[in-house]
Amino acid sequence: xxxxxxxxxxxxxxxxxxxxxxxxxxxxxxxxxxxxxxxxxxxxxxxxxxxxxxxxxxxxxxxxxxxxxxxxxxxxxxxxxxxxxxxxxxxxxxxxxxxxxxxxxxxxxxxxxxxxxxxxxxxxxxxxxxxxxxxxxxxxxxxxxxxxxxxxxxxxxxxxxxxxxxxxxxxxxxxxxxxxxxxxxxxxxxxxxxxxxxxxxxxxxxxxxxxxxxxxxxxxxxxxxxxxxxxxxxxxxxxxxxxxxxxxx
Amino acid sequence: xxxxxxxxxxxxxxxxxxxxxxxxxxxxxxxxxxxxxxxxxxxxxxxxxxxxxxxxxxxxxxxxxxxxxxxxxxxxxxxxxxxxxxxxxxxxxxxxxxxxxxxxxxxxxxxxxxxxxxxxxxxxxxxxxxxxxxxxxxxxxxxxxxxxxxxxxxxxxxxxxxxxxxxxxxxxxxxxxxxxxxxxxxxxxxxxxxxxxxxxxxxxxxxxxxxxxxxxxxxxxxxxxxxxxxxxxxxxxxxxxxxxxxxxxxxxxxxxxxxxxxxxxxxxxxxxxxxxxxxxxxxxxxxxxxxxxxxxxxxxxxxxxxxxxxxxxxxxxxxx
Amino acid sequence: xxxxxxxxxxxxxxxxxxxxxxxxxxxxxxxxxxxxxxxxxxxxxxxxxxxxxxxxxxxxxxxxxxxxxxxxxxxxxxxxxxxxxxxxxxxxxxxxxxxxxxxxxxxxxxxxxxxxxxxxxxxxxxxxxxxxxxxxxxxxxxxxxxxxxxxxxxxxxxxxxxxxxxxxxxxxxxxxxxxxxxxxxxxxxxxxxxxxxxxxxxxxxxxxxxxxxxxxxxxxxxxxxxxxxxxxxxxxxxxxxxxxxxxxxxxxxxxxxxxxxxxxxxxxxxxxxxxxxxxxxxxxxxxxx
Ligand SMILES: Nc1ncnc2c1ncn2[C@@H]1O[C@H](COP(=O)(O)OP(=O)(O)O)[C@@H](O)[C@H]1O
Ligand SMILES: [Mg+2]
Numbered sequence: 001x002x003x004x005x006x007x008x009x010x011x012x013x014x015x016x017x018x019x020x021x022x023x024x025x026x027x028x029x030x031x032x033x034x035x036x037x038x039x040x041x042x043x044x045x046x047x048x049x050x051x052x053x054x055x056x057x058x059x060x061x062x063x064x065x066x067x068x069x070x071x072x073x074x075x076x077x078x079x080x081x082x083x084x085x086x087x088x089x090x091x092x093x094x095x096x097x098x099x100x101x102x103x104x105x106x107x108x109x110x111x112x113x114x115x116x117x118x119x120x121x122x123x124x125x126x127x128x129x130x131x132x133x134x135x136x137x138x139x140x141x142x143x144x145x146x147x148x149x150x151x152x153x154x155x156x157x158x159x160x161x162x163x164x165x166x167x168x169x170x171x172x173x174x175x176x177x178x179x180x181x182x183x184x185x186x187x188x189x190x191x192x193x194x195x196x197x198x199x200x201x202x203x204x205x206x207x208x209x210x211x212x213x214x215x216x217x218x219x220x221x222x223x224x225x226x227x228x229x230x231x232x233x234x235x236x237x238x239x240x241x242x243x244x245x246x247x248x249x
Numbered sequence: 250x251x252x253x254x255x256x257x258x259x260x261x262x263x264x265x266x267x268x269x270x271x272x273x274x275x276x277x278x279x280x281x282x283x284x285x286x287x288x289x290x291x292x293x294x295x296x297x298x299x300x301x302x303x304x305x306x307x308x309x310x311x312x313x314x315x316x317x318x319x320x321x322x323x324x325x326x327x328x329x330x331x332x333x334x335x336x337x338x339x340x341x342x343x344x345x346x347x348x349x350x351x352x353x354x355x356x357x358x359x360x361x362x363x364x365x366x367x368x369x370x371x372x373x374x375x376x377x378x379x380x381x382x383x384x385x386x387x388x389x390x391x392x393x394x395x396x397x398x399x400x401x402x403x404x405x406x407x408x409x410x411x412x413x414x415x416x417x418x419x420x421x422x423x424x425x426x427x428x429x430x431x432x433x434x435x436x437x438x439x440x441x442x443x444x445x446x447x448x449x450x451x452x453x454x455x456x457x458x459x460x461x462x463x464x465x466x467x468x469x470x471x472x473x474x475x476x477x478x479x480x481x482x483x484x485x486x487x488x489x490x491x492x493x494x495x496x497x498x499x500x501x502x503x504x505x506x507x508x509x510x511x512x513x514x515x516x517x518x519x520x521x522x523x524x525x526x527x528x529x530x531x532x533x534x535x536x537x538x539x540x541x542x543x544x545x546x547x548x549x550x551x552x553x554x555x556x557x558x559x560x561x562x563x564x565x566x567x568x569x
Numbered sequence: 570x571x572x573x574x575x576x577x578x579x580x581x582x583x584x585x586x587x588x589x590x591x592x593x594x595x596x597x598x599x600x601x602x603x604x605x606x607x608x609x610x611x612x613x614x615x616x617x618x619x620x621x622x623x624x625x626x627x628x629x630x631x632x633x634x635x636x637x638x639x640x641x642x643x644x645x646x647x648x649x650x651x652x653x654x655x656x657x658x659x660x661x662x663x664x665x666x667x668x669x670x671x672x673x674x675x676x677x678x679x680x681x682x683x684x685x686x687x688x689x690x691x692x693x694x695x696x697x698x699x700x701x702x703x704x705x706x707x708x709x710x711x712x713x714x715x716x717x718x719x720x721x722x723x724x725x726x727x728x729x730x731x732x733x734x735x736x737x738x739x740x741x742x743x744x745x746x747x748x749x750x751x752x753x754x755x756x757x758x759x760x761x762x763x764x765x766x767x768x769x770x771x772x773x774x775x776x777x778x779x780x781x782x783x784x785x786x787x788x789x790x791x792x793x794x795x796x797x798x799x800x801x802x803x804x805x806x807x808x809x810x811x812x813x814x815x816x817x818x819x820x821x822x823x824x825x826x827x828x829x830x831x832x833x834x835x836x837x838x839x840x841x842x843x844x845x846x847x848x849x850x851x852x853x854x855x856x857x858x
Contacts, residue, residue, distance in 0.1 A: 083453060089449065091446040093446045099443070101439075102436070106440070111436045111440045111456060112461065114438070115431070117257055117258050118256045118434060118439050119434075129253050141254050160454065164455060
């Protein structure tokens with residue numbers, strides 16, 4: 001079967017620094033795939049390259065078998081490749097509901113309409129409220145994104161991604177910086193996604209990784225160190241040395 | 250499921266009648282100021298067009314007068330060459346300004362704030378000099394005279410007292426305000442606000458940011474062109490100062506004085522600015538310039554939301 | 570019509586460009602180091618110009634002695650305003666910076682008009698610097714040669730200052746990444762103030778040297794604002810070489826346009842400006858881009 005997402009020799013340099021080197025990986029359709037590695041390993045860089053917010057120095061990206069390397073970021077989103085940000089990137093002055101309704105309108109290609117007020121887009125509003133309800137954000141719907149506590153902002157970040165109805169979802173440390181109780185909530189929401197949705201997630205909490213991941217790729221120094229099922233990764237000597245050995249990298 | 254909180258609805262609030270009723274009342278209360286009032290309405294429309302570009306889409310421009318001037322010269326030249334019908338003149342002026350805006354927008358939407366500022370500044374200066382040099386067409390520094398306007402609806406002539414001009418400019422301002430208000434409350438308006446808030450995030454929602462900004466900039470240019478055309482038609486003259494840098498700067502000041510990104514800020518700021526200018530600059534233009542400068546510094550340091558922003562803050566404090 | 574010939578145009582253009590460069594240097598530092606779009610930079614040049622002109626006409630200070638005064642006064646004004654006002658807007662939006670600095674510009678213009686009148690200020694050059702030298706088939710104004718020499722010497726001195734001294738190292742570190750520099754224990758605030766003062770002082774010196782070439786009246790800050798901005802934006806903020814090249818190009822283009830295409834007036838230079846901006850879009854400004 002064609003992998004949902006595949007890279008070939010993907011490389012990105014920042015000046016003299018090679019943040020990512022020759023990464024070739026395939027993510028099976030519908031997989032729950034974890035990307036782990038110490039800080040500075042190049043995980044976020046990989047997500048940026050996949051999402052198209054960063055251009056590769058070399059290499060290719062394929063979405064469902066189709067080469068998308070030259071495609072602009074927003075066009076990739078239109079094809080179902082959606083990402084979240086490690087550091088929440090929200091619309092501070094917009095309310096939670098406005099943000100999610102906008103994401104839905106963008107997905108539908110209706111965000112350039114100018115004749116009808118937003119308040120009359122009832123289908124989109126209902127969908128947004130349902131989504132916010134699932135993420136337990138409904139009570140905050142009328143608040144500005146900038147006024148939310150950090151943990152809630154992380155949830156909104158995910159709500160925006162889900163509103164785009166991803167086929168492939170890239171999650172960059174979705175639970176970073178929030179209490180363990182809430183991070184479980186985040187992952188519950190991710191686990192509840194339809195099985196057809198492919199998920200690539202970056203996470204430092206090994207317990208969560210081993211609970212949710214079906215496959216794991218380990219990145220270190222911009223290179224793929226190992227890839228395999230969780231049991232294999234747990235047994236891998238090189239990984240234990242580089243990664244699992246260091247406390248909370 | 251809990252009830253959805255309020256979203257931009259475009260529904261009219263009773264208080265919104267106040268400025269418009271006030272504008273009508275002024276016609277009768279201050280008959281000696283009808284010409285000034287029509288200039289205020291024109292400037293307010295110009296500021297409104299900038300609000301769309303800067304207040305909503307967040308595009309910093311120091312050359313918005315380019316489109317005001319384009320509209321003014323289009324309408325003026327039409328009338329000077331025998332096409333004196335006002336409404337078709339407005340429409341053509343809007344079209345020409347929109348074309349100009351479209352052309353410039355491609356240079357503007359991509360860059361940083363600084364690049365935008367430089368490009369708009371440069372285009373504004375370029376157009377000013379072009380009009381200055383093309384005296385055979387524009388009259389150069391002497392301005393374009395011989396603008397002969399037809400009657401409104403073929404019935405009402407533009408009179409010296411500004412009666413027709415008052416009604417005409419106010420009506421056009423109101424019509425375009427209603428239009429802009431509607432755009433602002435629409436999904437398009439929401440997406441512009443989102444671009445202003447966090448441009449980098451928008452592509453991740455699948456939004457073609459540049460296309461949106463091109464649309465906003467072009468629309469803003471068209472409305473600015475209508476404002477310029479109104480000035481040309483009601484004064485039956487077009488001067489080089491329609492394209493001048495100080496007009497771009499002044500409209501920026503009017504907008505931020507009233508409060509950007511809230512539509513009514515453009516109206517309030519313009520009214521306060523123009524009346525103050527009329528009073529103070531008449532006494533001593535140098536003084537006016539100094540106070541204007543101080544006002545700008547003060548806005549930045551103490552009243553970022555302008556007059557309406559300050560009023561909002563006050564209301565919130567009183568309610569608490 | 571009087572025609573100075575190609576060499577003469579190049580020479581005049583370079584003299585003009587060196588003035589633009591001198592004034593723009595401070596702006597380049599402000600835009601590169603503090604990320605500040607300072608439209609009021611020309612006001613510091615004007616301040617230096619007035620100090621020089623008034624010291625000469627009212628106090629009888631000779632021109633050459635008045636130049637350091639212009640530098641000192643402008644840098645003092647720069648340091649003061651940086652501490653009091655500019656500093657608070659370093660993280661602010663470009664809109665806030667633009668509004669603030671336009672406000673400051675308007676105030677300076679009004680103040681200058683009120684204090685010194687709207688007319689052009691005269692300048693008395695010392696005998697030594699007047700007249701022309703004639704060789705290679707062209708006339709070379711002695712004052713313009715002096716200008717080029719002064720700016721060349723200052724540029725060399727600045728290159729040494731930036732390249733060899735502790736302050737220079739700190740400045741470079743701060744331009745590179747203010748946060749990292751702070752982490753290394755550099756007093757970035759102090760570096761900012763000093764750099765701002767130095768840049769304003771150089772602008773003041775440029776304003777004084779430029780009375781003979783650019784003229785001096787209260788509209789100076791607005792009249793030349795675009796030129797200074799353009800030098801920095803086209804040349805790239807935060808460097809020495811970039812603005813130098815840009816200023817030379819701009820100076821020569823402007824002078825050439827005035828001689829060869831007088832019917833176009835300022836149109837030519839604005840066309841060059843827009844063309845340069847299109848040819849070198851935002852990228853050339855960002856050092857890290
Ligand atoms: N925009 C950038 N410019 C320069 N270096 C960068 C940039 N983004 C990331 N890097 C560098 O690339 C390396 C990988 O970073 P990143 O992908 O963020 O790592 P991770 O997400 O695994 O912690 C780091 O050394 C980082 O400093
Ligand atoms: Mg990361």
